[in-house]
Amino acid sequence: MMDALLDNALLISVFVTMLRSATPLLLSSIGELAIQRAGIWNLGVEGTMLSAAFAAYAVVVATGSLPLATVAAVLVGALVGALTSMLTVALKLDQFVTGLAINLVASGLTLYLFRSNHAVFSAGNFTGFAPVAVPFLADIPVIGRIFFQQRLPTYLALALIPLAWFFLHRTRQGLELRVLGENPKVLQTRGIAVAPRLWLIIVAGSGLTGLGGAFLVLGLSDRFIPEITAGRGWLVVVALVAGNWSLFGTITAVFAFAALQAIASHAQVLNLPVPYQFLLALPYIASLATLMIFRSRSGQPAHLGLRDIGK
Amino acid sequence: MRIITRSGPSVTWSIAVYGAAAVVGLLMTIVLISISGAPVGASLVALGQGAAGSPASIASSVVKATPLILTGLATCVTYRAGLWTVGQESQVVAGAAAAWQMSLWTTGMAPVVVIVLCVLAALAGGAALGALVAWFRTRFGISEIVSSMMLNYIVFFALAWLISGPWMASGGTASYQQTGLLERAYWLPNIVDVGKMHIGVVLALIVVIWLQVLLKRMPLGYEIRAMGFNATALSQRGVDKRRLVLTVMVISGVIAALAGVGEVFGVSHRLTGDNLSGMGFDGIIIALIGGLSPLGTLVAGLFFGALHNGSLFMNVITGVPTALVTAIQGVVLILFLIAGAVRRYRIERA
Numbered sequence: 001m002m003d004a005l006l007d008n009a010l011l012i013s014v015f016v017t018m019l020r021s022a023t024p025l026l027l028s029s030i031g032e033l034a035i036q037r038a039g040i041w042n043l044g045v046e047g048t049m050l051s052a053a054f055a056a057y058a059v060v061v062a063t064g065s066l067p068l069a070t071v072a073a074v075l076v077g078a079l080v081g082a083l084t085s086m087l088t089v090a091l092k093l094d095q096f097v098t099g100l101a102i103n104l105v106a107s108g109l110t111l112y113l114f115r116s117n118h119a120v121f122s123a124g125n126f127t128g129f130a131p132v133a134v135p136f137l138a139d140i141p142v143i144g145r146i147f148f149q150q151r152l153p154t155y156l157a158l159a160l161i162p163l164a165w166f167f168l169h170r171t172r173q174g175l176e177l178r179v180l181g182e183n184p185k186v187l188q189t190r191g192i193a194v195a196p197r198l199w200l201i202i203v204a205g206s207g208l209t210g211l212g213g214a215f216l217v218l219g220l221s222d223r224f225i226p227e228i229t230a231g232r233g234w235l236v237v238v239a240l241v242a243g244n245w246s247l248f249g250t251i252t253a254v255f256a257f258a259a260l261q262a263i264a265s266h267a268q269v270l271n272l273p274v275p276y277q278f279l280l281a282l283p284y285i286a287s288l289a290t291l292m293i294f295r296s297r298s299g300q301p302a303h304l305g306l307r308d309i310g311k
Numbered sequence: 312m313r314i315i316t317r318s319g320p321s322v323t324w325s326i327a328v329y330g331a332a333a334v335v336g337l338l339m340t341i342v343l344i345s346i347s348g349a350p351v352g353a354s355l356v357a358l359g360q361g362a363a364g365s366p367a368s369i370a371s372s373v374v375k376a377t378p379l380i381l382t383g384l385a386t387c388v389t390y391r392a393g394l395w396t397v398g399q400e401s402q403v404v405a406g407a408a409a410a411w412q413m414s415l416w417t418t419g420m421a422p423v424v425v426i427v428l429c430v431l432a433a434l435a436g437g438a439a440l441g442a443l444v445a446w447f448r449t450r451f452g453i454s455e456i457v458s459s460m461m462l463n464y465i466v467f468f469a470l471a472w473l474i475s476g477p478w479m480a481s482g483g484t485a486s487y488q489q490t491g492l493l494e495r496a497y498w499l500p501n502i503v504d505v506g507k508m509h510i511g512v513v514l515a516l517i518v519v520i521w522l523q524v525l526l527k528r529m530p531l532g533y534e535i536r537a538m539g540f541n542a543t544a545l546s547q548r549g550v551d552k553r554r555l556v557l558t559v560m561v562i563s564g565v566i567a568a569l570a571g572v573g574e575v576f577g578v579s580h581r582l583t584g585d586n587l588s589g590m591g592f593d594g595i596i597i598a599l600i601g602g603l604s605p606l607g608t609l610v611a612g613l614f615f616g617a618l619h620n621g622s623l624f625m626n627v628i629t630g631v632p633t634a635l636v637t638a639i640q641g642v643v644l645i646l647f648l649i650a651g652a653v654r655r656y657r658i659e660r661a
Contacts, residue, residue, distance in 0.1 A: 043456065083645075091652035096395045096456060097599065101648055104596055105641030108634065115632035116347030234460045241457060275476065281468035284461040291453045 008142075010269060014262045015146045019154055021265075022258035023219060024049070024212040026157040029236045029250050030164045031077075031208030036240055037168065038201045039181035041305030043099025044084055046233025047106030048206050052077040052213030054110040057224035060126045060217070070153075070214050077210015080106070081203040089198045092307045103233070111226045121224070128218040129153060153215045165247050177201060181301030184309055194309060209236075231284070238287040244299035253290070257283045314656050325654050332650040336643045343638055349629040361624025362617035368624070369617075370505040374578060376616020377515045378403070378570035382594020383601060383608035384515075384522050385567040389455075390603050391526060392559045393539035398444055398459030399567045400591025401466035402437045406568025407575045408470060409436025411478065411490065411582055414497060422496040429497070430572055437568025440466070441560035449553040455560075463591075474582055489583035499577035511573030516609075518566055523605040535559060567591065589637070596640045600647050615640055 028049055035042045055076035060069035080102060087098040114121060129151040138148040168174040176197070179186050184194045216232070217224050235257050243249025263270065264279035272279070303309075317324075344354045363369050382399045389396050413432035417425045440462065447458040471488070480491035499509040526532040534555055537545045546552050570590060579586045597615055601607030615636065622633040 087645075087648065087652075091649065093648055093652055097648065100395075100397065100595065101599070101641070101644050104592055105638075105645050107592075108638035108641035112343060112632055112634040112638035113346070115634050116343075118632075231460075231464050234457075234464075238457055238461065241454070275472050277468040277472040277475075281465045284464040288447070288453070288458060288461050288465075291457065292447075292451045295452055297452070 010266070012142060012145050014259075014266050016149070017265055018255070018258045018262035019146065019150055020220065021261045022255055023151070023154045023157045024215040025232060025236060025239065025254045025258060026212070026251065027153065027160070027215065028209040028212030028233065029239050029254050030157075030160050030247075031205035031212070032236050033164070033205075033240060033245070033247060033250055034168075034177065034208075035202055035205040036245060036304060037181045037301055038177050038198060039184065039301050039303040039306070039309070040084075040088060040198065040202060041095040041099070042084060042088075042202065042205075043096055043237060044080065044102030044106075044206075044233075045099075045209055045236045046229050046231070047099075047103035048077050048080045048084075048209045049213035049216065049233045050103075050110055050227070050229045051080050051106045052210030053216045053228050054113065054224060055210075056214040057121070057217045058113075060128075061121060064126060066129060066218060069218060070211065073210045073214030073217075074207045075210070077213060078203045078207035080210070081206025082199070084206065085199045085202045088307075089195050089202070089309060092309070094307070095305050107227065114224065114226055126222070128220075128222045129215075151215075151219045153211070153219055161247070161251055168247060178301075181303055184303060198309065209233075212236075235283060235287065238291070242287060242290045242294065244294070244297070245301060246299050249299070253287075256286065256290075260286060314658055317655055317657050320654070321657075324657065328650045328654050329647070332643070332646040336639065336646050339642050340635070340639050343635060344631055347631050347635075349631045354625055354629040354631050357625040357628040358618065358621040360621070362621030364624075367506055368620065370503075370508050372617035372620040373512055373613070374507050374509070375620040376613045377512050378574050378590050379593050379597050379616050379619075380515050380609055380612035381518065381570035381573070382567050382591050383597040383612050384518055384594075384605055385563040385570075386595050386598035387601075387603050387605055387608055388522060388526070388535065388566070389559055389563045390598065391539050392535045392555070393542060394448075394455050394556065394559055396444055396455045396459040396560070396563065397595065398440065398455075398462055398591070399563070399594050400588070401459070401463045402440050402564045402567035403571040403574075403587050403590050404466050404470050405436040405440040405564075405571070406433035407436075407571030407582060407587055408473065409433050409439075409568070410572040410576060414493065414576075415478075418494070425497050426499065426576070429576060430569075433568045433572035434565045437564035437566075437571070438561045439564070441562075441564025442557060445553075445557040445560035449556055467588075470582070471584060474584060478582065480581075490581045493576065493580040497576065498580055499573065507578050509573065509577030511569065511577050514569055514573070518569070519605050519609045522566075526605065531558070567594070570594075593637075593640065596644045599644055600640075602651075 028045055032042060032045050052073035056069040056073035059072040060066065084098060084102060087093045088095050131149050131151055134148040138144045168178065176187060176192070180194065180197060187194055213229070216228050221228070239250050239253035239257065242253045260283045264276065264282065267276045267279050341351050344351045361368055362372050382403060385399050385402065410429040410433040413429045414425060417428050444455050444459050444462065447453040448455050474490055475488040478490045480489055499511060501508050502510055502513055526535065534545065534550055538552065538555055542552065571587060574587060575582055593615070597611045598608050601611035618636045618639070622636045625631050626633050
């Protein structure tokens, strides 16, 4: 009886953690999906999340305000998006090299800014988003504990899933975004300027990616450490590839990665007979295995990564 | 005024554009130093002195540059072939780890034998990781970008497990994990008696020349450049693309592994969780700044290697974090990418 109760509590805890660690991945992958469906092979997710996470941290330490910190993170994410747009859309640089450069400069700058203000930052304490129980729904056994006692951004991320689907597949703008990724010439011949659209999509998508980065600091760990993203930006890219660029495929991959992370963080309690480093490596092993098994590329936007975009 | 594409390169315009990028880079450096609250002038002087103020500091700058040049070369060969791998980081570790395992197996043998076997093991380790990425790409159609990045994390956690378990030094703690110190006899020999000028420095120079000749003068180099330029045309000429991908990835793995074994057997003499980290990514930056040419990589590698070395002294004198150089590297990379694009345009009065 006692064992069953414990197992139940443990299982709920794993699921709660899963939703919590899925939040930054969900927010970022929805932003990234919009960008990639528009044909931009944006690999700077890691750097965008990292810059935004640092911005959130710096602002929350300075002001103590969670809304301000969140807004700062979104703005910095959008700013990185603007840089990405300048390099890929205006200057037509190789998109892989651009993304990589964004990641490298973000990694170097955040590390330096963090170290050079160490005295200020290490003194700064703050509390991140606290769980908010949804009235009535939170009282449902098991389900209520898992889904309705989460933090605000988690609710937002979950709500964004149907919204993103509606935008991509049921609105004119969403259709035009997808056409942009398949064949931008179609839009051009209809007299629609491609470059401003791409700017808008990359900036907005990167802003959402920045929100994901903010959650790393404000919702997942309540602190900043260099390289706090720890590969999550790359997992987002992998989720898109593994999910064959469909929204639900991507979301499924994100939840799978989050589940593995949740299990790894419960490794000690679960008493699994493997080194915990193996559990930490598991999301990456699993994503490689996924790509080996599901090899369909039919969902890949036809114009993804090509440089002959608009004027 | 309007902006139009140039029909051919102009030397004057290129010099002006890259010069402007260098000036902006220097200005950014000054801004970054002032952010940390340290005096700018004194910090820059300390940076220069630490990098090249004495024969000893020049020697350690060269030693610092060696792994960066090697990972940069590993980047040149793949990116020229249009293979966008980011696996240099894990190839370095694989090389070092394979060499370490070999040193455990061969303990007690003659030093020359041990060192040669360890270097060979390193090459095999790097080659294996390179081949793995090639296999993922040619057999499963998995982008080398994605697979090499995933392998970076897998190898990172594998190393973390090795140095916290099977290879952990006696007396190591859970918070700081590392292997024991390599036996003195098995260290890579020094070429001159200054600092840690180990034999790997010479190896790096040889690889620079070899790769320069390979890319410019050999049939394989022609195929590599052709694949990066137009892969479809290449397969229509009857070149086996699978084999070429494998060859390129193995070459890059072997070169990056040299960086790993040189660092562990020539400089730190033990494996820790962090003494190899970042080398692969630094190499990517250096190769891109060096225009993906082996000679350009050598120059860029020496420059940033010297800055990395100088930053240690600067940190002691004025307290600026050594991460300054990592930040500058990224900034200069972005500036050079922009310069490379702007170089193709000219402004004309309408």
